[in-house]
Structure formats: C-alpha cells, structure tokens
Amino acid sequence: MGLLYALVAVGLAIIWGLMEMINFAHGEFMMLGMFGAWGLSAWLGWDPLITMVPLAVVMYGAGVLVYRVLMQKVQRGEMFTQIFATVGLFFFIQNGVVALFTSDYRFINASLLTRLSGANLTVGGVRIGVPLLVGGLIALALFLILYLLIDRTDFGLALQATAEDRDAAMLVGIRPQRMYAVAWGLGTALVAIAGVILANFFSVYPQAGLSFTVLAYAIVALGGFGSILGTLMAALLVGVVQSVTAAYLPPAFKDAFVFASYILIGLFRPQGLFGRF
Amino acid sequence: MAPLLQVERSTKRFGGLIANRDVSLAIEPGEIVGLIGPNGAGKTTLFNCISGALHPDEGRIVLDGADITHARPERVCRLGIARTWQVVRSFGRMTVLENVICGAFRRTSRVAAARARALELLAFTGLAGKEHVVAAALTLADKKRLEITRALATSPRLLLLDEAMSGLTPFETTAAVELVRRIHGELRLAICVVEHVMEVVMPLSHRVVVLDHGEKLTEGPPAEVARDERVITAYLGDRYRGRA
Amino acid sequence: MLGALVALLYPIPFERSGQIYYETVGFLVLLNAMLGIGWNIIGGWAGQFDFGPSIFFAIGAYTAALLTINLGWNAWLALLGAMVVSAAICAAVTYPVTKLRGHYFAIATVAMWMIAQPIGATWPLINGSQGLFIPVATGGGFVHGVLTMEFPGRGKGLGFYYLSLALFTITLLAARAIERSKWGFYFRAVRDDQDGAEAIGIDSRLYKVIARCLMAVVFAAGGTLYGFWALAVFPDQVLEVNWNILPMMAAVVGGLGRLWGPVLGAVVLIPISQLMATTLGTGPLAGRGIDLIIYGAIIMVIAGWRPNGLLSLPWSEWAARLRGHASASGKA
Numbered sequence: 001m002g003l004l005y006a007l008v009a010v011g012l013a014i015i016w017g018l019m020e021m022i023n024f025a026h027g028e029f030m031m032l033g034m035f036g037a038w039g040l041s042a043w044l045g046w047d048p049l050i051t052m053v054p055l056a057v058v059m060y061g062a063g064v065l066v067y068r069v070l071m072q073k074v075q076r077g078e079m080f081t082q083i084f085a086t087v088g089l090f091f092f093i094q095n096g097v098v099a100l101f102t103s104d105y106r107f108i109n110a111s112l113l114t115r116l117s118g119a120n121l122t123v124g125g126v127r128i129g130v131p132l133l134v135g136g137l138i139a140l141a142l143f144l145i146l147y148l149l150i151d152r153t154d155f156g157l158a159l160q161a162t163a164e165d166r167d168a169a170m171l172v173g174i175r176p177q178r179m180y181a182v183a184w185g186l187g188t189a190l191v192a193i194a195g196v197i198l199a200n201f202f203s204v205y206p207q208a209g210l211s212f213t214v215l216a217y218a219i220v221a222l223g224g225f226g227s228i229l230g231t232l233m234a235a236l237l238v239g240v241v242q243s244v245t246a247a248y249l250p251p252a253f254k255d256a257f258v259f260a261s262y263i264l265i266g267l268f269r270p271q272g273l274f275g276r277f
Numbered sequence: 278m279a280p281l282l283q284v285e286r287s288t289k290r291f292g293g294l295i296a297n298r299d300v301s302l303a304i305e306p307g308e309i310v311g312l313i314g315p316n317g318a319g320k321t322t323l324f325n326c327i328s329g330a331l332h333p334d335e336g337r338i339v340l341d342g343a344d345i346t347h348a349r350p351e352r353v354c355r356l357g358i359a360r361t362w363q364v365v366r367s368f369g370r371m372t373v374l375e376n377v378i379c380g381a382f383r384r385t386s387r388v389a390a391a392r393a394r395a396l397e398l399l400a401f402t403g404l405a406g407k408e409h410v411v412a413a414a415l416t417l418a419d420k421k422r423l424e425i426t427r428a429l430a431t432s433p434r435l436l437l438l439d440e441a442m443s444g445l446t447p448f449e450t451t452a453a454v455e456l457v458r459r460i461h462g463e464l465r466l467a468i469c470v471v472e473h474v475m476e477v478v479m480p481l482s483h484r485v486v487v488l489d490h491g492e493k494l495t496e497g498p499p500a501e502v503a504r505d506e507r508v509i510t511a512y513l514g515d516r517y518r519g520r521a
Numbered sequence: 522m523l524g525a526l527v528a529l530l531y532p533i534p535f536e537r538s539g540q541i542y543y544e545t546v547g548f549l550v551l552l553n554a555m556l557g558i559g560w561n562i563i564g565g566w567a568g569q570f571d572f573g574p575s576i577f578f579a580i581g582a583y584t585a586a587l588l589t590i591n592l593g594w595n596a597w598l599a600l601l602g603a604m605v606v607s608a609a610i611c612a613a614v615t616y617p618v619t620k621l622r623g624h625y626f627a628i629a630t631v632a633m634w635m636i637a638q639p640i641g642a643t644w645p646l647i648n649g650s651q652g653l654f655i656p657v658a659t660g661g662g663f664v665h666g667v668l669t670m671e672f673p674g675r676g677k678g679l680g681f682y683y684l685s686l687a688l689f690t691i692t693l694l695a696a697r698a699i700e701r702s703k704w705g706f707y708f709r710a711v712r713d714d715q716d717g718a719e720a721i722g723i724d725s726r727l728y729k730v731i732a733r734c735l736m737a738v739v740f741a742a743g744g745t746l747y748g749f750w751a752l753a754v755f756p757d758q759v760l761e762v763n764w765n766i767l768p769m770m771a772a773v774v775g776g777l778g779r780l781w782g783p784v785l786g787a788v789v790l791i792p793i794s795q796l797m798a799t800t801l802g803t804g805p806l807a808g809r810g811i812d813l814i815i816y817g818a819i820i821m822v823i824a825g826w827r828p829n830g831l832l833s834l835p836w837s838e839w840a841a842r843l844r845g846h847a848s849a850s851g852k853a
Contacts, residue, residue, distance in 0.1 A: 070821055070824075070825055080564070080568070080570050080777070081824050082824075083570060083572075083624065083627055084769075084773060084820060084823075084824050085820065085821055085824035085825060087572075087766065087820060088816075088817045088818070088819070088820025088821035088822075088823075088824060089817065089821060090817065091766070091813045091814065091816050091817030091820065092814055092817030092818055092820075092821065093817070094813070094817075095811070095813040095814040095817060096814055096817075098813075099811055099814060211635065214628065214631055214632060214635055217628045218628075218632070259632035259633075259635050259636050260632070260636060328720060329719075330716065330719075330720070349719065349724075350716070350719035350720050351719050351722050351723055351724045351725075354719075354720060354721055354722035355722050359720070359721065360720055362717070362720075366714050366716070366717040367713075367714070367717070368709065368710050368713035368714055368717065368718075369713055369714070370709070370712075370713050371706075371709055371710070371713065375706065375709075378706055379706050379707065379710045379718070379721060379723070380721045380722075382703050382706065382707065382722075383721060383722040386703055387703075388701065388702060388703060391703070427721060428720075428721065430721070431721050431722055
C-alpha cells in the first residue's frame with residue numbers, strides 16, 4: 001500500500017518539491033485516472049494494466065495543457081494565486097466528473113488484478129495480497145525509472161537545475177517553461193497511473209481525490225523536498241503507519257493520524273527526513 | 278564605561294563552512310564602528326547573529342547587560358538594536374509613510390502618535406514629500422533611505438547598517454554618508470557599518486574592525502588599520518597603504 | 522450610503538409578494554460576506570492562506586448549540602460563548618503552526634480540517650453524525666425572535682435577514698477599525714516581509730495567531746447564526762467544503778485585502794449558486810454540482826487574469842469614459 005502512496009506522492013514531489021508549485025488538484029488527476037480505467041474497462045473491456053499506458057500518455061498531455069493554459073500565467077504572481085488557481089481546477093474537475101457521471105460509487109470488476117484478489121502470498125510471516133503486491137511492484141518499477149531519470153540523465157539534471165535557479169538555468173540554455181511543462185506532465189501522468197492501479201482495489205467516485213492530495217503533501221513534506229528517494233521512504237512509512245493505526249483507532253481516523261504528523265513534521269523538522277532544502 | 282554591545286567569541290557554522298570563528302567585538306555607546314573585510318569574511322553573518330536572525334553556535338552576545346545570544350529578532354529590536362539589510366527590504370505594498378509607521382509602533386501603540394513620529398523622521402531623513410508613494414516604486418537610494426528611517430522609528434540605541442551604500446551613485450553615496458553623520462550627531466546612536474567602499478568607511482568610523490575568512494584580523498583607529506600589513510594583504514590592496 | 526439603504530429595504534418587496542426564498546438568498550449573501558471579511562483578515566491582510574476556516578464555523582455552531590440546549594443560555598450569550606471558545610481553540614492550535622510559511626501553512630490548515638471531520642462525526646459530546654437539534658419555541662413575536670434568534674414560521678426569512686445584516690454590519694465596522702489600527706499595519710507588515718517585520722520588533726508568530734483568531738471569531742459568529750437558522754448542527758453541514766471555499770472565493774473574486782472585496786464577491790457568487798439551484802431544479806443536471814463547476818471556472822479565470830479581484834478593475838476609468846461619452850453626445 002505504501003508503494004502506491006509513493007506513486008501518488010512522487011507525482012507531487014516533482015511538481016511541488018522540485019518546482020515549488022502547489023497543486024490542490026493533484027488528487028483530481030488521480031481520480032481522472034481511476035475513472036479512465038473504469039470507463040475503458042466497463043465499456044471496452046480493456047484491462048487496467050493495459051490501459052495504464054495510453055491513459056498515462058493522455059494525462060501527461062493534460063498536465064502539460066493545464067500548465068500552459070493556467071499555471072504559466074500564475075507562476076510569476078503571488079503564491080496565493082497559484083494555490084487558488086489549483087483550487088479552482090479542483091472544483092472544476094471534480095464537479096465536472098460529478099456532472100457527467102454522478103457521485104455514485106463504481107467498481108472495476110473484470111480486471112486481472114481483481115480476479116487475483118483472493119490470492120495471498122506469505123512472505124516471512126506477513127501475508128500480502130497478490131494484487132496489492134503486483135500494484136506495488138509496478139509502482140516500484142516506475143519509481144526506479146523516475147529516479148534514474150531525475151538523477152542520472154541530462155534531462156533530469158536540467159529539471160533540477162531549473163528548480164534551483166531558474167534564471168541561471170536559462171543562461172545555460174535550458175528553457176524553464178518547457179521544464180515546468182514537462183514536470184507537470186510527468187507529475188500528472190504518474191498520479192494518473194496510481195489512480196489506474198488503485199481503481200482495481202478501491203471504489204471509483206469523484207470525491208476520491210482530496211484526501212489523497214493532502215496525503216501526498218504530507219508524504220512529500222515528510223520525505224523532504226527535492227528528494228525522490230525520500231518521498232519513497234516516507235510513503236512506505238506512511239503505508240505502514242496507516243496499517244498499524246488502523247488496528248487501534250476507529251477507521252475514520254486513519255488519515256487523521258497522517259495529517260497530524262504532517263503538522264508535527266512541519267514544526268520540528270521542516271526539511272523532512274531526507275530533504276535537501 | 279561599559280560597552281553597549283559585547284560579542285564574545287561568537288562562532289557560527291553552516292554545515293562544513295565556518296562563517297564566524299571566535300569573533301569578539303565591543304561597541305561603546307555613541308561610537309561609529311566600521312566592519313570591513315573581503316567578500317565572504319562573515320560580516321553579514323555576524324550582523325545576523327547580533328540582530329537575532331541567526332544564532333551563534335558558540336559564544337555570547339550581550340546588549341547592555343542583557344544576554345541576546347538566542348533572542349528572537351523582535352526581542353532584540355525591543356532591546357534597542359535596529360538593522361538594515363544587504364539586499365534592501367521594505368514592505369513593498371505599503372506606502373512610505375505606512376512603512377515607517379510600522380516601525381514607530383515599537384514605541385507607541387496609538388496610530389496618531391506613530392504617524393506623527395513617522396512624519397518627523399521622514400523629514401529628518403529627507404524623504405518628506407514622498408510619504409504616499411508605494412514602497413515598491415521607490416528608487417534604490419530612496420528604498421535604502423526608507424529602510425533607515427523605518428529602523429530609526431524603533432528608537433534604537435545601536436543601528437546596524439549592512440552595506441547601506443552599495444549600489445548607489447557617487448552623488449547618492451555622499452548624501453547617504455551625510456545622513457549617517459547627521460543620525461549620529463543628532464540622535465546620538467551607536468552605529469556599526471558594514472561597507473566595501475573604503476572612502477566611506479574610513480573617514481566615518483571612530484574605530485574599524487577587520488574580518489577575514491570568519492576570523493577577526495585586527496581592530497583599531499582607521500589610520501592604523503589602513504597601515505596594517507596583514508589587512509592590506511588580505512583586502513585593501515597597495516593603493517590604500519598610508520591613506521588616513 | 523445607497524448600498525445601506527438597498528440592504529435595509531431589500532426584503533420588503535419579497536415580503537409583499539410572499540417570495541420568502543429571496544430573503545434567504547440575501548441571508549446567505551450577507552453571511553458569506555461576513556465570513557469573507559473575516560477570512561480577509563488572515564488571508565488578505567496577514568497573507569497567511571487558511572484553507573480550513575470551517576473548523577471554526579463548526580466550533581461556533583456547536584458551542585452555541587450546546588450552550589443553548591444543555592445550559593439553556595440565551596442565543597446572544599451563546600453567540601458570545603461561541604466566539605470566545607473559538608478564539609481560545611484557534612489560539613491553541615495556531616500557535617504551533619505559525620512557524621510554517623506560505624504553502625506549508627496552507628496545507629496545515631487543510632490537514633486540520635481533515636482531522637476535524639472524523640472528530641465531528643464520532644465525538645459523543647456533540648452527538649457525532651447524528652447532529653444536535655435546537656429547540657424552537659412556537660409563537661412569540663418579532664422582538665422575541667430577535668432576542669432569541671428564533672423565528673418560527675413565516676417570519677423566518679425576514680428575521681434572519683435582518684439578523685445577518687446586523688452581524689454583517691458589526692463585522693464590517695470592526696474590520697474597518699482594525700484595518701486602521703496598529704494591528705492592521707502589523708498584519709500587512711508580516712505579509713509583505715516577515716523577516717523585515719521581525720527586525721522592527723513585530724512578533725510575527727503572535728500576530729499570525731491574532732489574525733487567525735479574529736477570523737475564528739467571525740466564523741464562530743457566522744456558524745452560530747447558521748446553526749440557529751438551520752435549527753440543527755450536523756458535522757457534514759458545518760464542516761462542508763463550501764464554508765471553507767466560499768468566503769475565500771468571495772474575498773479573492775471581489776478583491777483580496779480590500780475591505781469591501783468580500784462583499785462584492787459574495788454578492789456576485791452566491792446568487793449564481795442559487796440561480797443554478799432554481800433553474801436546474803430537479804432536472805437531469807440537478808445536484809450535479811454545476812454551480813461548483815462554475816465556481817471552479819471563475820476561480821481559474823480570476824487567478825489567471827485578474828488576481829486582484831473585481832475591485833481592481835478600472836471602474837473609475839470606465840465611469841469617466843461613460844461620462845465623457847454622455848457629455849460629448851450631449852454637446853453634439
């Protein structure tokens with residue numbers, strides 16, 4: 001579970017941690033991914049594991065579009081306007097989906113992963129559901145790819161450079177607008193993939209986004225800004241903590257604990273566990 | 278007479294970099310002390326430690342008997358230290374007058390009284406007539422003047438000027454120096470000036486302290502310091518040898 | 522002045538024609554305008570963006586309800602009680618968070634709101650998700666209604682309209698006084714340059730708390746008013762996303778940091794939602810959150826093109842041009 005959180009969070013880690021742009025609508029893109037997976041599954045019978053790829057591409061495009069149309073404008077303005085713009089996006093997307101599909105809960109029935117859902121694997125005394133494991137492995141793989149991309153390639157270096165000092169990056173020939181657009185695209189695509197995978201296990205409904213958004217922020221803050229690895233660690237930690245607390249606290253509180261720790265982290269170690277800033 | 282400000286062996290590290298090492302310095306009431314040194318010597322770090330924006334890792338800072346080593350900036354201001362910044366800061370969206378009024382609230386809580394004091398100070402520092410200009414729209418020289426005015430509004434006993442002359446034209450610089458002299462003369466404050474412009478610092482200061490690579494190299498009257506071999510090697514260059 | 526007159530006389534034509542619904546719209550406009558002014562204090566003046574103010578709305582509603590139901594307090598005393606409790610809780614939870622800046626503070630406020638939701642749904646003291654019900658005495662004339670905030674029957678729309686107008690006016694006047702006071706200056710200083718503010722002796726943490734508590738007090742008052750209007754307090758209702766977003770939207774759309782901004786914003790936005798509700802009625806698109814879609818679009822447009830809100834449009838220029846046209850055509 002933690003790995004899936006990681007996927008959701010890492011999309012954010014790129015946009016926020018690296019690019020310092022707040023996005024309230026982050027979870028909404030995940031929700032769109034979920035709906036996309038459900039839609040394609042229900043109408044065309046395509047398994048989410050397959051639709052994951054085209055959906056990711058589409059969402060990448062959506063992310064870039066959002067950046068170019070909206071975020072570019074507000075980037076130079078005040079911070080509040082940026083946040084506020086994404087709040088608008090949040091309302092727009094969430095309710096757009098409500099308008100088109102109503103708020104009813106929906107499920108994916110016929111995918112590979114749901115069919116596997118009874119199967120469990122026992123590893124070292126801990127029982128792990130196979131579907132979750134598969135989802136987690138996919139997430140891990142993507143994480144690895146992302147990490148390599150950011151840390152080891154020229155492109156990743158360019159992204160980091162733009163995050164640190166936009167003007168300096170311009171001087172060495174990097175086009176910041178393009179970097180930002182790509183960052184947005186990547187972030188959106190990643191979180192949409194997370195949505196596609198999650199759609200196998202969770203009900204699909206328009207309001208699914210917000211708590212994931214806040215959760216993602218908590219994770220990124222916990223893991224430290226600008227650190228992909230940190231985000232991964234933090235997400236795993238959160239996944240574990242959640243499972244543990246779910247055993248002791250009433251279910252409504254499972255997220256609350258994570259949010260409370262966000263506040264605590266903000267107080268005592270604002271740069272997160274592994275942060276660079 | 279007991280010094281107004283006493284810095285005792287202040288040390289400040291940033292990770293592996295030692296910005297201030299064992300720096301000690303004293304400022305007497307009413308004197309003007311120049312703080313010089315090459316770029317990166319640790320002057321602004323020292324200012325930040327004194328004013329509370331940063332806290333030294335080791336050592337003590339005492340203002341008139343009160344230990345301010347770990348005090349927050351607002352407490353340091355309340356106790357009588359005001360500062361300006363290397364990169365000029367102002368409340369950009371407020372007018373000149375409003376900026377100074379904010380400072381004046383340090384000494385009174387009534388708006389009318391604060392306004393009166395602000396107007397007085399603006400006249401004193403030469404910004405009269407610009408009260409209703411939005412701070413962000415001022416020229417650099419005026420912004421620096423505003424910063425100083427706002428700092429003065431808090432009725433400090435010690436004023437820390439961090440490169441108040443940098444970025445000014447020669448004409449503006451002369452005006453600024455004249456302002457500093459007037460502040461010292463009429464308001465009788467102690468002033469500590471960080472500067473790179475030698476022609477400004479040397480004539481203005483009663484005493485000069487030299488920092489290099491985080492450590493205090495020497496201190497003394499400007500003429501002596503200017504002749505000190507080590508200082509010249511570190512910073513001043515042969516041109517200033519012997520200049521008083 | 523004209524506005525005041527309009528506001529005072531507004532409900533009368535509706536009373537005559539029996540369309541009480543519009544009085545309720547007015548009530549909502551005034552309520553949101555009042556909340557918007559409250560939010561403006563922390564968001565517009567102090568520059569700390571609070572995305573979860575509805576927790577204080579809820580605290581206000583619940584406190585007032587509990588005081589009235591369990592202790593039999595008069596409505597207005599309960600209102601004061603609610604305001605005090607809200608301020609106290611706000612001070613307690615905000616102080617630690619003042620170390621955070623900008624985005625981080627904003628997310629923390631959202632986190633607080635999300636933590637509040639399960640608490641609201643499960644806390645026995647406030648009856649969890651089953652809510653609290655405020656008893657209303659039948660009969661009693663208008664004056665009695667004002668004293669107890671209860672207007673049974675037909676007088677309800679009118680009564681609450683004027684109540685909200687009164688509270689709104691008080692809030693507006695209080696905000697104006699604060700804007701011109703030392704606090705007003707200090708809030709804006711913290712917004713413009715927190716470090717610079719500290720260097721001239723402003724305790725930024727303290728003033729952030731004060732600003733947020735002022736907002737908490739206004740929201741508590743609003744929550745109380747709402748509770749008495751709805752005659753019931755449910756966690757979903759009072760912690761709803763709308764109470765978070767609408768006041769903020771009103772403030773931003775109208776003009777962030779301007780005294781009348783939230784008022785203009787509320788006047789523009791609330792009717793949109795109500796219009797949607799009435800025109801779409803029970804048709805196929807009803808309850809589909811169309812109004813929120815529109816809100817979302819408006820937010821994005823404002824953020825992208827007119828971040829300083831509607832008040833920042835060059836009204837005086839346009840007016841002058843209109844007058845110019847008028848006189849030119851008059852002369853010709």
